[in-house]
Every structure is written in structure tokens, then in C-alpha cells.
Amino acid sequence: MAGGEHRGRIVVQVLPRIASLRKRGLAGWTTLAGSVIVASIFVMTLAAPWISPHDPTAIGLGKPPHPSPPSADFPMGTNHLGMDMLSRIFWGGSTMLQVAVISVIVCLVVGVPIALLASYSGGILDKATSLVMDSIYAFPGLVLAIAIAAMLGPGVVNMALSIGVVYIPSYFRVVRSQVLSIKELPYVEAARTIGARDRSILFRYILPNVVPSVVVIATINFADAILTAAGLTFVGLGISVGTPDWGWDLTWGRQYLTTGSWWIIAFPGLMIVLLALGFTLLGEGLSELLNPRLEE
Amino acid sequence: MSLRSYIVARVLLTIPMILLLLTMVFLIIRVMPGDPADLHFEKRVDPEILAEFKHRLGLDKPLPVQYVDYLAGLLSGNLGSSMQDFSPVGQQIFSAFPATLELAIYSAAFAIIVGVLLGVRASRSYNSIPDHSIRMFGIVSYAIPVFFLGEVLIIVFGIYLGWFPTGLRFNPRIEAPQGLQLGGWRLATGLYTVDSLLEGSLTKFAESLRYLSLPVLALGTVLCGIFIRMTRSNMLETLRLDFVTSARARGIKERAVVYAYALRNAFLPILTMMGLQFAALLAGAVLTETTFSWPGLGRYLVTRITFRDYTAIQGAVVFYGVIVALVSLVVDILYAYLDPRIRF
Numbered sequence: 313m314a315g316g317e318h319r320g321r322i323v324v325q326v327l328p329r330i331a332s333l334r335k336r337g338l339a340g341w342t343t344l345a346g347s348v349i350v351a352s353i354f355v356m357t358l359a360a361p362w363i364s365p366h367d368p369t370a371i372g373l374g375k376p377p378h379p380s381p382p383s384a385d386f387p388m389g390t391n392h393l394g395m396d397m398l399s400r401i402f403w404g405g406s407t408m409l410q411v412a413v414i415s416v417i418v419c420l421v422v423g424v425p426i427a428l429l430a431s432y433s434g435g436i437l438d439k440a441t442s443l444v445m446d447s448i449y450a451f452p453g454l455v456l457a458i459a460i461a462a463m464l465g466p467g468v469v470n471m472a473l474s475i476g477v478v479y480i481p482s483y484f485r486v487v488r489s490q491v492l493s494i495k496e497l498p499y500v501e502a503a504r505t506i507g508a509r510d511r512s513i514l515f516r517y518i519l520p521n522v523v524p525s526v527v528v529i530a531t532i533n534f535a536d537a538i539l540t541a542a543g544l545t546f547v548g549l550g551i552s553v554g555t556p557d558w559g560w561d562l563t564w565g566r567q568y569l570t571t572g573s574w575w576i577i578a579f580p581g582l583m584i585v586l587l588a589l590g591f592t593l594l595g596e597g598l599s600e601l602l603n604p605r606l607e608e
Numbered sequence: 609m610s611l612r613s614y615i616v617a618r619v620l621l622t623i624p625m626i627l628l629l630l631t632m633v634f635l636i637i638r639v640m641p642g643d644p645a646d647l648h649f650e651k652r653v654d655p656e657i658l659a660e661f662k663h664r665l666g667l668d669k670p671l672p673v674q675y676v677d678y679l680a681g682l683l684s685g686n687l688g689s690s691m692q693d694f695s696p697v698g699q700q701i702f703s704a705f706p707a708t709l710e711l712a713i714y715s716a717a718f719a720i721i722v723g724v725l726l727g728v729r730a731s732r733s734y735n736s737i738p739d740h741s742i743r744m745f746g747i748v749s750y751a752i753p754v755f756f757l758g759e760v761l762i763i764v765f766g767i768y769l770g771w772f773p774t775g776l777r778f779n780p781r782i783e784a785p786q787g788l789q790l791g792g793w794r795l796a797t798g799l800y801t802v803d804s805l806l807e808g809s810l811t812k813f814a815e816s817l818r819y820l821s822l823p824v825l826a827l828g829t830v831l832c833g834i835f836i837r838m839t840r841s842n843m844l845e846t847l848r849l850d851f852v853t854s855a856r857a858r859g860i861k862e863r864a865v866v867y868a869y870a871l872r873n874a875f876l877p878i879l880t881m882m883g884l885q886f887a888a889l890l891a892g893a894v895l896t897e898t899t900f901s902w903p904g905l906g907r908y909l910v911t912r913i914t915f916r917d918y919t920a921i922q923g924a925v926v927f928y929g930v931i932v933a934l935v936s937l938v939v940d941i942l943y944a945y946l947d948p949r950i951r952f
Contacts, residue, residue: 338740447628450936452928454891455909459636459925462913463647535751542753543895547910562756566899570774574763581756588751596747 343597349590353583357405364399368556371395379573389575391561392568401579403556405587411472412537416530418476423483424526431488432495432514442488449481453536454543461549468551475540479533486529490522524602532595535588542584558583614944622937629929634678637922638671644918648691665689665919687923692915697923701905705927706798707777708904711827711896712889713799714820716882718828719889723835724878728871730836731843743840746833754892758826758899765822772822775901778815785812827896831889838881842874849873876947883939887932 356363366373371393374386378394388397430441448456460474494500495518503517544550545559558580565576637644645662662668665688666677681688687698723746730742766774778784778800785803787796796803801820804812846852847870855865894906901907905924912920 443624444628447625447632450625450887450932451629452887452891452894452932454894455925455928458894458909458913459633459921462916462918462921463636463644465647539751539753543755543891546753546755546895547898548913562753562759566759569759569763570767572763572767577756577759581753581759584756585748585752588753589748592747592751 339597339600341597342593343601346590346592346594346597349586350594353405353587353590354409356402357409360399360402360406364396364402366396366399368395368399368403369554379568379571379576381573382575388579389573391565391576392573397561397575397579400556400561401558401583404558404561404580405583407468407551407555407557408538408541408559408584408587410468411475411541412534414469414472415475415479415537415541416533418473419479419483419533420526420530422476423480424487424522426480427484427487428491428514428519428522430484431491432510432518438488441484445481445484448478449485451478453478454540457540457544458547458549461544466549466552471541471544471550474544475537478540479536482533483526483529486525487522490525491518494518494521528595528599528602531591531598535591535595538584538588538591611945611948615941618937618940618944622933626930626933629933630679630682630926631675633922633925633929634675637918638674643667644691648916648918661691664694665691682926687926688919690912690920691917692912692920697920700908700920701923701927703798704903704905704908707902708890708893708897708906710799710801711820711823711893711902711904712886714801714824715827715831715893715896716885716889718824719831719885720835720878720882722828723832724839724871726832727836727839728843728866730840731847732866734844739840742836746836748833749829750833752830753895754826754830755895755899757830758823758896761822761826762899773819774822777819777903779819782812782815785809785816823896823900823902826899827889827892830892831885834881834885834888835878838878839871839874842877843870846870846874876943879939879946880943883936883943886935886939890928890932 360368372378373394373396374380374383374390376394378390379392380386380390380394382389386396386398388401390396391400426441430438457474457478460477461471464470464474500513500517503513508517541550542559542562545557546563548563550559550563551557561580562577562584565573565580568576645658645665645667648661649658659668666674669677678688685698686696687701689695690697690700726742726745730739733739762774765772773779785796785800786807787794787803788806789795795806797806800816801813804810804816843866847866852865852870855869856862860869890906893904894909896902897904897906898910905927909921909924912924
């Protein structure tokens with residue numbers, strides 16, 4: 313089963329709509345704004361080695377006392393160790409983006425196939441899987457992620473795994489409800505009548521129709537993954553000290569709030585908000601563009 | 609299906625869900641890479657001490673025996689003993705929970721009231737500037753990490769303006785609310801706003817509200833986005849229905865049409881949303897409590913992570929899971945009672 317075919321279908325479904333985004337009113341603008349925000353942050357993070365004025369982990373920059381407020385030399389100020397906040401902003405999205413991307417991949421690779429198989433075959437398999445997924449879904453996501461991350465220990469992949477487990481049920485529910493209605497449609501019945509095998513019905517006939525919803529849930533899930541990653545970092549289950557990370561800066565900057573050093577938390581915090589907002593807007597817009605029936 | 613048999617079926621479905629959840633938590637703590645006892649001692653430790661430690665916590669028994677012990681313990685309300693000081697985890701959790709509950713109740717009330725009012729307002733001016741700004745507010749509030757919002761509120765209202773305390777649950781210089789005392793008998797809920805009223809002290813009531821304000825504002829704002837969206841889309845649908853038009857045609861005031869007629873009908877999905885959001889509320893409370901040093905269950909969990917106290921982590925996670933399962937059970941039953949179609 314060629315993955316390229318499906319990727320092709322996604323592009324075919326999305327591309328012509330991007331060209332006419334501006335004609336599609338609010339949904340178009342939302343999608344456009346979301347893509348611009350997300351793309352800019354990706355580009356900024358990739359370009360960090362070339363655009364940041366200082367080494368993000370170099371300490372004792374500029375004149376003491378640290379932390380020092382924004383100035384001409386350090387537009388976003390320095391933190392308590394005398395690190396340049398602007399450089400840390402440029403570099404700091406990397407961990408969070410990696411965690412989010414890996415966790416979404418985990419969800420796609422595990423959640424979607426399970427949902428397809430379980431809901432297509434129905435019966436006891438479907439019931440059992442649904443029960444497991446519903447139990448996870450009902451749980452406070454962050455608490456479960458904390459429990460898993462606490463056992464797995466720090467690291468990008470471990471964080472991504474603990475977040476992935478929490479969000480697999482969201483994918484499962486969306487895909488399952490779609491498959492349940494699609495598999496009763498006449499064209500699927502027709503395929504079965506002409507003797508198509510189950511595997512081929514599932515992947516060639518049903519999967520392509522599920523793809524738009526998966527794209528939407530994955531995009532919205534990016535925002536959740538980023539907020540959960542920030543939350544894990546906040547409770548002390550993030551990446552180790554050496555790596556510049558918005559979540560880390562936001563967490564450790566708290567200690568300096570009483571001295572009025574607002575810049576240590578303000579800029580990393582705003583970057584996280586912007587990133588989560590970008591993905592949310594993108595998801596909202598895509599959901600209206602790809603599934604116009606959902607909203608009028 | 610009658611309401612009674614629906615309730616029975618729903619309760620029966622809750623049991624395997626809770627059991628599954630308990631098993632999952634058990635497996636996460638025991639079977640995932642890294643033995644909890646080894647992890648607890650970060651550095652190398654004398655094997656004898658480690659063996660004694662494991663024995664004391666029952667971690668040296670075979671896994672199936674541990675599992676049975678764990679379930680049997682839970683049935684009698686025993687959540688194990690802490691790795692930190694061997695004190696019973698259950699007691700610590702029960703004493704921390706009222707703080708979380710109080711924070712959760714007020715935040716949910718804030719989120720629902722603000723969310724529903726803004727949602728109704730947006731639906732009344734569909735596709736206009738107020739509608740767009742309210743929707744935008746909903747989306748942005750959803751994208752803010754609650755602890756960042758909390759920190760901003762601390763800087764602005766706590767440190768810069770000095771209006772509200774920046775942390776803790778009650779003024780340390782005053783005795784905490786004791787509840788109603790009649791002779792040797794004491795009635796206390798653990799919710800400070802209620803206990804201070806039971807005690808008859810308005811000063812303490814005002815003080816507990818003052819300490820609640822910033823955490824509730826942070827958590828409530830983050831949660832209200834979903835209620836805005838839910839109310840708005842439901843109201844848009846309902847306002848278009850015939851009974852609304854006929855109410856208007858009868859000359860009933862627009863305000864009454866919107867709030868008494870339409871909102872009442874749009875309220876069922878909002879109720880379901882409340883049930884679903886309860887888990888999100890507790891998850892948000894973990895971060896809010898940590899931000900404001902609020903002595904609740906979330907803060908307990910987070911402190912225990914630093915101590916690598918895995919029995920306490922397990923206990924707290926189990927407690928969260930059971931609470932959420934029970935709340936969703938109650939919401940579903942309430943929903944079935946209000947809307948008989950659900951039962952079929």
C-alpha cells in the first residue's frame with residue numbers, strides 16, 4: 313500500500329483550497345493566519361544558529377546585575393544567569409516542536425490503524441478497544457502524561473511518548489465514528505460485491521475518506537501537545553537544563569517574578585501562546601474548509 | 609429503557625472502566641522501564657537498604673500478588689504508604705483534595721458563567737465585530753498555558769498593583785476557617801468559603817475569596833473558551849427554530865426570548881460539555897495549584913514528583929481517575945434524566 317498515494321490525496325484536497333483561501337471568508341483567513349504563524353516559528357527555529365546574536369547557553373553576558381531588563385544590546389533582556397533572552401527565544405522552540413511532531417506521529421501511527429481495524433471489524437474487538445480508549449480519554453490528560461513521564465524519565469522522545477499515549481484516544485474516536493458511517497455507504501458495499509478484499513476496502517476505499525478528519529484532529533492536537541509539553545516542563549519533567557527551551561525559561565523565571573523581572577517569563581510565554589494559537593487557528597480553519605458540513 | 613435500568617447499565621459500565629484505569633496506572637508504575645524503588649534512590653544505595661525498603665513497601669512480592677494487594681487495598685481506601693516517609697498516601701490525598709475541589713468549583717462556575725454569557729452575546733450578533741472578537745478571545749484563551757496566565761496575573765494584580773495575594777490558600781496570620789462547632793462536635797467541609805460561613809466569620813469568608821481570586825481567574829479564563837464556542841453554536845441553531853420565531857411573534861421581549869426560551873433549550877449540550885471538561889479542569893488545576901502554591905492534590909502530586917515518591921504519584925493518579933469516572937457517571941445520569949431520548 314503506497315503511502316505516497318494518500319499523501320497525494322491530501323495535497324490534492326488541500327492545495328486548490330489554499331489558492332482560494334481568501335475567497336472562503338473567515339475560514340480562509342483563519343487558515344492563512346494559522347499557517348503564517350506556524351511557518352514563521354518553524355523558520356525562526358531552523359534559522360536560530362544564524363540569526364541569534366549570542367550563544368543561547370552562554371552565561372554572564374552584559375553588565376551585571378542579572379537579570380537585566382531589555383536594552384539596546386539585549387532587546388529582550390537577560391535572565392538570572394546573564395543569558396541573552398533573544399537568543400534563547402530563537403533557539404527555544406526546537407524542543408517543543410520536536411516533542412509535538414513526534415507525539416503527533418506516535419498518535420497517527422498507533423491511533424489511526426487501531427481505530428481503522430477495530431471499527432471495521434466491529435464486534436468484541438471494537439467494544440474492547442473502545443472501552444480502553446474511553447478510559448484513557450476520560451482521564452485528565454496531563455495527570456496521565458505526568459505519571460508516564462515520571463517513570464520514563466526526561467528526554468524528547470520520552471516526553472513525546474507520554475503525550476502521544478494521552479492523545480491517541482482522540483484520534484481513535486474521530487476515525488472510529490467516521491469508519492462506522494462510511495462502511496455502511498453504498499460504494500463500500502459495491503466494492504464488497506465485486507469481491508474486493510477487506511484490506512483493500514479498508515485502505516483504498518475507507519481510509520482516503522477519513523484523511524481530512526485526521527488532518528484536522530492532528531493539527532488541533534499539535535496545540536494540545538505543545539501545551540502539555542509546556543505543562544510537563546513546568547512540573548519538572550522537561551528536558552535537562554542545558555537546552556534552551558521556552559517551557560524551561562517560563563518555569564524557572566517564576567522565581568524572579570517578585571523582583572519584577574517580567575521579561576524572563578513574558579517572551580517565552582508569549583511564544584508558547586503564539587505557537588499554540590497558530591496551530592489552533594490552522595486546525596479551526598482546516599476543519600471548516602475540509603468538513604464544510606460541520607459549521608455552516 | 610427506563611431511567612432505572614439506564615442507571616444500572618451505566619454503573620455496570622463504569623466498573624470495568626475504573627478497573628481498567630487502575631490496572632493501567634499499576635502497569636505504568638511497575639512495568640515500565642525503571643523500577644520505582646531504584647528510581648526513588650537516584651544514586652547508588654546499599655543493596656540491603658534497598659531490599660529493606662522494597663520489603664517495607666511490598667515491592668519485593670511477585671507482580672500478580674502486588675496487583676491483588678493493590679486492588680484489595682484500594683477497596684478498603686488504602687492507597688499505600690509514601691516512599692518518602694511511609695505515611696499513608698490516602699490520608700494525605702484526602703486532606704489535600706478539598707483545596708482542589710474548592711478551586712475547581714469556583715473556576716468551573718467562572719468558566720461557565722463567563723463562557724455562556726459571552727457565547728450568547730456572540731450568537732446574538734452573528735458575524736459582526738462583537739461575534740468575531742468574542743470568538744477570537746475564546747481561541748486565544750484556549751492557547752494560553754494556564755501557568756503563564758497565572759504568572760502574568762501574579763505580576764499585574766499581585767506584585768504591581770498589590771490587590772490580591774500571589775499564592776497560598778489562606779492568610780497565614782489568621783487561623784484557617786474551622787467550620788461549625790457545637791460542643792465537641794465539628795462540621796467542616798474543608799472548603800474554606802463554606803467553613804468560614806459556617807463559623808459565621810465574614811472576615812474569613814472575604815479573606816478566602818481574596819486568596820481564591822487569582823487562581824480562579826487564571827483557571828476559569830483558560831476553560832471558558834470551550835463554553836463560549838459550545839454556547840454560541842448551539843444558540844445559533846436554536847435561535848433559528850420555529851418556537852423562537854413564534855415567541856418573538858407573540859411580542860415577548862427579546863431578552864426573555866434569548867435567555868428564557870432559547871438558552872434553556874441550548875443548555876443540554878452545555879451540560880454534557882461540563883462533564884467532559886471536568887477532566888480538563890482537574891488537569892488545569894494541577895498547574896494552577898503549582899503556580900499559586902495552592903495546597904491541593906495537584907501540588908501534592910507535583911511535589912511528590914520531585915521526591916520521586918512513586919507510591920504517592922500512583923495514589924494521586926488513581927484518585928484523579930476515580931473522581932473523574934464518578935463525575936462523568938453523575939453527569940450522564942443527569943443528562944438521561946433531563947433528556948429521555950438518551951436512554952434509547
